[in-house]
Amino acid sequence: MIKKILLFFLVLPLVCFSQQLKIAKGIINDSLAIKGDSLETMSLYLPTKFNMSKAWPVLFLFDMNGNSKKTMSMFTVAAEEEGYILASSNNVRDTVSLSENVLIANRMLNTVYEILPIHKEQSYVGGIGDGGRFASLLPTFIRDISGVLSCGAAVANTEVLVRKNPFYFIGIAGRSDYNYREIMQSKEVLDGLKFPNLLIVFEGEHQWAPKDELTRALRSFTLSAMAKGNIMKNDSITEHYFENSLIKANNLLAKDKPLLAENVLDNAIAVYNPLGNWDSLKTSRKILRRSKIYRAKKRFERNYFLKETLTKEDYGYYLEEDILTYNYNNLGWWNFQMSELDKMDKSQNEFEQRMSSRLRGFLNALISDSINLIATDKEIDLEALNFLYMLKTITEPQNHEYYLKIISYSALIEDYGTAMFYLEELLKTGYNNTNELYDLEHTALLRITPEFNALVAKYLNDSRYEIPKE
Template sequence: MKKIIFLILLVVPLAVFSQQLKIVKGTINDSLAIKGEGGDAETFSLYLPSNFNMSQAWPVLFLFDMQGSSRAVLSMFSSAAEKEGYILASSNDLKDTLSLSQNVLIANRMLNTVYDMIPIHKERVYVGGIGDGGRFATLVPTFIKDIKGVLSCGAALANTEVLTRKNMFYFIGIAGRSDYNYRELQESKKVLDNLKFPNLLLFFEGGHQWAPVDETAIALRSFTLSEMAKGTVPRNDSLVNEYYQNSLIRANELLSNDKPLLAENVLDNATQVYNPFGDLDSLKTSKKILRRSKTYRSKKRLQENFFLKETLTKEDYGYYLEEDILTYNYNNLGWWNFQMSELDKMDKSGNEFEKRMASRLRGFLNALISDNLNIIATDKQVDLEALNFLYQLKTITEPKNPENYLKVISYSALVEDFGTGIFYLEELLKTGYDNIEELYGLENTALFRITPEFNAIVYKYLKNARYKSIEEQ
């Protein structure tokens, strides 16, 4: 009986607001209908913290995923939102295949739907996302008014040219030090600093991924403290002091774990966030001690050295990739294979900065190839040969992704280059791929898949083939 009463308490406050809408607090509510012209078939997910009520205005973070995976996105932020008292919402209909204007309209309809449903604090409206979703979020304040902040995970500013002091927002970027966007975020900070945009960068040990809950909670707390400093939100000394003390503790823990550069990042951010509230002497003293240490100076120097090497290598990647695409330079695939083997060696290096650089370079190259694939695929006259070259290259840079092999096999069958098709078929099966239905349903392979050579290779690895060769009979 107690459990039934508790569930009613969770649902009733919003059930009163809309007889047809029942939303549970403290969990993700999916497939909620979007209101507004053009949004009849659109849906979104919503998260309300457990202490939500309709009698006060709430901060909201609208999260964007360019595959429309709203539930997955909210699940990554729900713990931080629960802790910091934020509402979360995310559309199921954003797609990277849609135009920017179409995605902005979808996002705007979601925002307006949430505004109509729930009491939102209009000075505490934020947007965010990871990767392409984060990059899209940095553009939203240009098109939708009253966005006060952007939280971007693993993505830098999409376009610095559209930034203006007349439409400023608080930018918080989060990235792993092995993320290929790590360096780009650092460059974004320089631009934002020059334009006097408030901004923070939160770094953690990891790659291109959702940030740990602690980092996302710090980001939301930073938004809250920023509004306290402006007077938009009543000052809460308990929250302010907790942030200050936790920052000192985190910095000391990182330093004791031989991570002085991450400790510096924590202290720099704490100095900026805490500055409007009180005395900074302890933070300044900690930073001075840190920067005078031999460990800090040594690691800072090493990091800068590898940053330089990384920049030069990225320039090489960009130059050779452009040349290879223009000339369909299949002969240079061996050079690219060598580059990947060099990165594999760096992955095993005892030097932490070299290992991170290898991860960033691999991510950068794959992103660069994907960008070129998207550009070529959307041309009025699609260059199939260039696409084929890039997919062959991706079998080298992303050898565990079956899509790349399948694309090459399909194109090879289309141009009746069965020798190349057989080679990539075997390379695909060597990875452990076993989706025989997909293989025999592959586009353009109607003639290719009935050949004895095709079926012999399939039988060799899967012990099954749709068409048996003479030898097997």
């Protein structure tokens, strides 16, 4: 009861579209109407210290699956600490054209600008994966976007970047993320174009960064705004970031992570250069780079990057050949490749472990892209799709979707032996959704056979249709 009373007093009445819009502070407000389209909605987060008397920075987040609330929840701690408003559209989707998504995003931005006091020179966009790529395109189409925060994705198209309209790009990537190398290369391009940018690296895969790294990213945006003179300089904020960077770098060194420590120092120097002279950071980095442990790990990283590049080329070449020839015989080779990655996962070599994770992610993304490409053709090559579904059961053995697709297709072409084989492989994974299994498309004849029901009964202790007794 107490919580409900507190929440009531945090409700903020605002005038919006001739209606009174109530927005609670400190929680995610979902399904708020967007001006210009009665069917479009957004989620909004206001920090608990929010008030209407000053202009606030805002981060617009994008999830291409329309899951704005989940995406926003990853940022609430950082937004609260750094004093940022968060907004996210529920309607931006990967099934919608780029032009329509841009219009949807623009309507959301204009709605937020209209109802809240936003500092127009502290307007940022961001997302993870495809959401981050989409966000990196928005400054090309929408004015007054000061920066992009992209987690696990590089700039979508560096060719459209305009030096006269630079934005601050912050990329965040796990060292085991299959997009890590691409993001590193994107940074090199941005550096060459003199585009302000940072690359924040953490220990992880293709995932949202830890909350402290997201907080550092927002703080970097704030310090950049101070350096440009867009907001008043705050010495306590700059000194805290400076001290925190040194402490973080030293802690990483103590954990035998000199390359991550270098990344922290690189970013701190880039952030602080416009704000003052921070020679101690440069000295610390110089000492770090001269150390034997740093040089040894840097050499290991380069060697495994080279090996990873060669392996990716093999994956791309053989996958293309196998799709064109429906080379089911090569599934054994792919299974061997996965067993090799499994061995690397257990390696004592940290660089080999990360390479294995990146290769696995790269291959799964490559196969998924091939599936999407074929599935959207005017004339769908069902045989090629079936091969890719079989390959997915090797590269993603716990993903039930592809087993079901194979069973359905095999039943359609009356290849019941293959259907039964993949049914058993599916049940071995622990799958137990009997309703979905018995409603599977094209399996009307298959699912009433004694063999089908006997297999289901063997693994699930029950079947829909009675098994004839001998």
